[in-house]
Amino acid sequence: QLGLERSYPRYLAVAHPRDLATGLRRFFSTSERDVPLPADADAEAFGESKLLAAAAEGDHDSREAVERMLEGLKTKLVADDAEVVLVQHGSVDVVDIAFCIDLTASMTAYWPKVKKAIVAIARALEDHELLAQHTVRFGVSCFRDVGEQHGPQLHFDAGNGAHVDADAVETFLARSDMVCSGGGDIPEDVLGGMRRCFDTLFSPVERSPTTARFMLVFSDGPQHGLVAKAGVRDDHAAGVKGEPAATAAKSLMEALADGNVFTLMAGIRPSLTRRFFDQLEAVTPVVQGIKPLRTCDELFSDAAARDQFHFIFVIDRSGSMGTDTSDGGYRLEGVRRAASAFVARRAQQQGQVGEQDLASVIQYNGDAEIICEGAALASATVPQAIASIKIDGHTCFANALRAAETLVNRTAADRIPVVLFMSDGCDGGDAHFPIVRNMCRGSREVRFYAVLAYECDEGCTRVMKKLAAESRTGNSFCLAKDTGELVAKFVAIAADAKPIDEVAAAVGEE
Incomplete structure (x- = not known):
């Protein structure tokens, strides 16, 4: 035979x-x-x-x-x-790790943090005690959607006997042509991007002569043809280039397993990618008793995995909020601009198809009043509520924070409350500190941001920093000296609603 x-x-x-x-x-x-x-x-x-x-x-x-x-x-x-x-495939003294990155426009909001996370992962792996006796090499392969020009690539071998290390990865990611663009619909050609990474970085075997091969995939969208959500636009629902998505997924995962590539999928928006990841797992063959695939969005809380948040805006309306600002407006007007930018950023991140964010608005001076509760963040109700705020009176934090705690307690269990507490001054008492502590250190996840705007003297800064510290939310004190900075801080909070850093850290640890 x-x-x-x-x-x-x-x-x-x-x-x-x-x-x-x-x-x-x-x-x-x-x-x-x-x-x-x-x-x-x-x-x-x-x-x-x-x-x-x-x-x-x-x-x-x-x-x-x-x-x-x-x-x-x-x-x-x-x-x-x-x-x-x-x-043998090659030496197990070499570990090859490829970062396969979605570089479509929808990744714009995540891209700065994803870049930092990739560099942090690379450095952590270089220093990992289990890899001390190995040469760790990195590669990068970027992809865009069907028919679009893909991003640049970085191969494991740097030439002249050198290999690509974490410093080289950091330099590569800072290139001017590493720009998020293209796409259009929500799904992406993730399988095509992974196939390109495998074919050009790991194949032929001489490019990666090792049995220790990893591909870390960062994408915020599902594959064309494998979209779970109804109503999501998919320009290639029947598959890419005539091949059904299920067939392409099975072929790719078998090729990766056959090529000794262990794949890690870092879901950025699990409300869209969870079903896609499940389908990949279903068609990944078992090799030596395990499936060479791991997905990371199970590390999110249930609410974060569904991208469901209840944003609670707590806005100071005391007399000082009528003070003129350097841009020709006044302080409360600056808060309205910041809130509008916040809504726009969240809409961009969700692609207007994710689970709907909810929002509530509290206005406070000496007293506190809930003027909007549980409205859709993207609806007209939220900006109308903020526009209705009238300037008057002095400042009392405790009443405002009690109102916020009430809304936190009324938030449905499948949502994460995110409190944005804003003031242009401070309250001389100390009753507000235990309120934040009790609100944020219970059995449920609560995120709290203390935003100090315009009046940035030492005393007010100290008070707001202590409020932030009581919440135990990471990096939750925000200082904005003018309206431009206030808008930027609100946008940054909107972009930070999903714990990308936690996922990236988990990938690095794995």
Whole structure:
């Protein structure tokens, strides 16, 4: 059946059980031309036998194992006309990690944090104690949607015997052509991007001569044809280039598994990608008892995974909010502009198809009043409520924070309350601190931001910083000296509603 001119024993040696499937395939296709004799092999020691070896350079454990095997076979090899085939992908002393990045326009809001996360992951892996004896190399492959020009690539080998390290990745990501653009509809050609990464970074095997291969995929959209949400526009619902998405997914995941690539999917917007990830997992073959795939959005809380938030705006309306600002307006007007920018950023992040954010508005001076509760963030109700705020009176934080706590407690269990507490001054008492502590340190997740605008003296800064510290929300104190900074702070909070850093850290740890 094999077309051999004569029959003789053949022996297969693999360095690790995970290489067995690949080894068997190569075993029946290997020839002397395909796998030459190593220069230091003493073929004559085995008489008439043929030694076909592709041993990994520098792989001490594998070399020792092969030498022991050959010693045990010497008597047979001398007596018989035998052939030994050693099959390995390459050295396990090298670990190749490719970052496969969605560079479509919808990633714009996430891109600064994703870049920082990728560099942090690369540095953490270089310093990881389990990889201390390995050479860790990185690659980058960026993709856009169907028919669009893909982003640049960075290969593992930097040339002249050097490899791509974390510093090189950081420099590469800072390139001027690393710009999010294109797309249009919500889904992306994620499978096409992953296929391009595999075909150009990991193939042929000479580009990545190792059995330790990883692909980390960062995307905020599902694959064309694998969209779970009804009403989501999909310009390629029938598949890309005539191939059904389910078929393409199965083919890709089998190719990655066959190529010893362990894939990690970092979902940026799990409300859109969860079903896609489930479908990938369903078609990923089991290799040596495990599926070489991990998805990371299970690390979100249930509400964050569905992208469901209740934003509670707590806005100071005391007399000082009528003070003129340097841009020709006044302070309360600046707050309205910041709130509008906040709404626009959240709409951009959700692509207007995610689960609907809700919002409430509290106005306060000496007293506090809930003037809007549980309205759709993108509706006209929220800006109308903010526009209705009238300037008057002095400032009392405690009453405002009690009203915020009431709304937090009334927030549905499937949503995360996010309190944006804004003032242009401070309250000299201390009753407000335990209110924030009780509100934010209970059994449910509550996020709290203390925004100090315009009046940035030392006393007010100290009070607002302490409020932020009581909440235990990371980086939750915001200082804005003018309207421009206030708008920027609100936009930054809107972009931070999903814990991308937590996901990135989890990927690095894995």
